[in-house]
Amino acid sequence: xxxxxxxxxxxxxxxxxxxxxxxxxxxxxxxxxxxxxxxxxxxxxxxxxxxxxxxxxxxxxxxxxxxxxxxxxxxxxxxxxxxxxxxxxxxxxxxxxxxxxxxxxxxxxxxxxxxxxxxxxxxxxxxxxxxxxxxxxxxxxxxxxxxxxxxxxxxxxxxxxxxxxxxxxxxxxxxxxxxxxxxxxxxxxxxxxxxxxxxxxxxxxxxxxxxxxxxxxxxxxxxxxxxxxxxxxxxxxxxxxxxxxxxxxxxxxxxxxxxxxxxxxxxxxxxxxxxxxxxxxxxxxxxxxxxxxxxxxxxxxxxxxxxxxxxxxxxxxxxxxxxxxxxxxxxxxxxxxxxxxxxxxxxxxxxxxxxxxxx
Numbered sequence: 001x002x003x004x005x006x007x008x009x010x011x012x013x014x015x016x017x018x019x020x021x022x023x024x025x026x027x028x029x030x031x032x033x034x035x036x037x038x039x040x041x042x043x044x045x046x047x048x049x050x051x052x053x054x055x056x057x058x059x060x061x062x063x064x065x066x067x068x069x070x071x072x073x074x075x076x077x078x079x080x081x082x083x084x085x086x087x088x089x090x091x092x093x094x095x096x097x098x099x100x101x102x103x104x105x106x107x108x109x110x111x112x113x114x115x116x117x118x119x120x121x122x123x124x125x126x127x128x129x130x131x132x133x134x135x136x137x138x139x140x141x142x143x144x145x146x147x148x149x150x151x152x153x154x155x156x157x158x159x160x161x162x163x164x165x166x167x168x169x170x171x172x173x174x175x176x177x178x179x180x181x182x183x184x185x186x187x188x189x190x191x192x193x194x195x196x197x198x199x200x201x202x203x204x205x206x207x208x209x210x211x212x213x214x215x216x217x218x219x220x221x222x223x224x225x226x227x228x229x230x231x232x233x234x235x236x237x238x239x240x241x242x243x244x245x246x247x248x249x250x251x252x253x254x255x256x257x258x259x260x261x262x263x264x265x266x267x268x269x270x271x272x273x274x275x276x277x278x279x280x281x282x283x284x285x286x287x288x289x290x291x292x293x294x295x296x297x298x299x300x301x302x303x304x305x306x307x308x309x310x311x312x313x314x315x316x317x318x319x320x321x322x323x324x325x326x327x328x329x330x331x332x333x334x335x336x337x338x339x340x341x342x343x344x345x346x347x348x349x350x351x352x353x354x355x356x357x358x359x
Contacts, residue, residue, distance in 0.1 A: 044213035045221070048181050048205050060176050064203030065090070068173045070125075071161040073138040078160065080173075085201050086119040087225045089218075090177065092165050093124045094133025094193040095144035100211055101133070102152055104194035105145065107215040109153035111222065118226050119201070122157035125174075127165055130192045134162065165190045181208040200225050 054061040065080050065088060072078040080088070091108060095101055112122045126141050128134040134141060138161065145155055163171040165178075166189050177197045178188045196209040198221050207221045 042213070042217045042220075044184060044210040045217055046181055046184055046208045048207065051181055054180070058179070060179065063176060065173065065176070065199050065205070066203040068176065070163075070171065070173055073142075073159050073161055075161055078158070080123075080203075083121050084203065086121050087115070087201060087222055088199045088203070089120070089122045089222070090173070090197045090199065091122070091124055092127040092163070092174070092190060092193060092195055093159075094127060094130065095141050095148075096135060097131060097133035097193045100192070100194045102148060104211070105148065105152040105155060107218065108157065109155055110215060111219060112157045113154070114219070115222055115226060116157075120222060120226065124157060124159045125165075125171070126159065126162045127193065128162065129164060129166060133193050138162070165195075177205055177208075180205040183208065184210050198222060198225070 066084050067081075069077055069079050089108070089111065091104075093101075093104065093108075095105075097104070108122050108124065112120070126134045126138075136144065138159075141159070141162075145152070163174065165171060165174040174190065178190065181197065182188055183191065183195075192211045194211040196213065196218060197205055198207045198209070198218065200206045206225060209218055
């Protein structure tokens with residue numbers, strides 16, 4: 001009985017082998033699986049989104065897998081509603097299928113251990129309908145799985161009581177699953193062992209996989225349900241810029257004026273003509289008075305004293321690299337350059353700005 005409860009086998013580190021293609025599968029004419037591709041994005045899957053909506057007269061139209069109860073391996077009632085909110089994989093398994101047992105159980109085991117902590121569960125239903133792949137009872141099934149150690153990994157997901165998946169005595173759960181998603185050939189019937197159904201967190205069938213499906217194909221759909229990607233954000237068109245006021249459009253741009261103070265060139269933004277409030281360039285008469293003061297005997301005596309060096313307190317100046325293309329006008333008495341409006345004879349390149357500098 002303990003073997004039926006859990007079959008513990010150490011998990012393999014190698015990746016799951018690709019599912020082999022059985023040579024004795026029933027033919028397509030007999031409702032079996034073949035190697036052709038049909039519906040769905042992957043060769044061996046079909047999606048519920050490609051199926052027609054359930055008929056309103058169907059008694060199971062509004063049901064999910066969480067409305068069903070099955071028997072576990074002890075033949076005790078097992079309510080699937082306990083898995084609400086989890087992604088559920090349901091599969092008909094067989095422990096004596098020479099083509100699919102090892103690959104199928106390895107895939108289920110690896111998927112379970114990869115995603116179980118994220119809200120994922122595997123429910124395995126032994127079935128003996130195909131190739132006598134599950135002839136024994138539940139104790140013999142557990143023993144068969146144990147004999148596969150260490151090839152298939154640790155099988156510690158729930159294994160249920162043996163069921164039939166087709167015909168008059170088919171499990172109601174599998175009848176429901178088949179009615180929601182058809183096979184790759186468009187058939188309703190399950191055609192071989194290890195046919196996989198993946199259901200979303202609400203219990204709605206999402207995808208169906210043929211026995212030949214690879215682990216990567218199944219894993220992609222599980223990951224899609226566990227980690228849904230948000231829809232892209234809508235693109236909002238940029239609003240057009242508001243037009244400038246009429247007075248702003250007519251106002252001429254500010255100009256630059258260069259004033260030479262000693263060996264430092266000072267550049268100030270000049271407002272519009274005839275407006276010298278604030279930061280305007282001083283008129284030539286002011287500059288001339290300054291130059292005259294600098295050349296006076298008192299100013300020269302002050303400059304000769306070491307402790308009385310002249311200091312110029314400014315709030316903002318811009319030091320520029322001035323290259324001359326011609327000689328600016330000079331004062332006839334002092335020979336110093338005379339400040340004027342912006343001259344086309346100077347090329348100014350700003351190299352730095354000093355705020356509140358004290359010279």
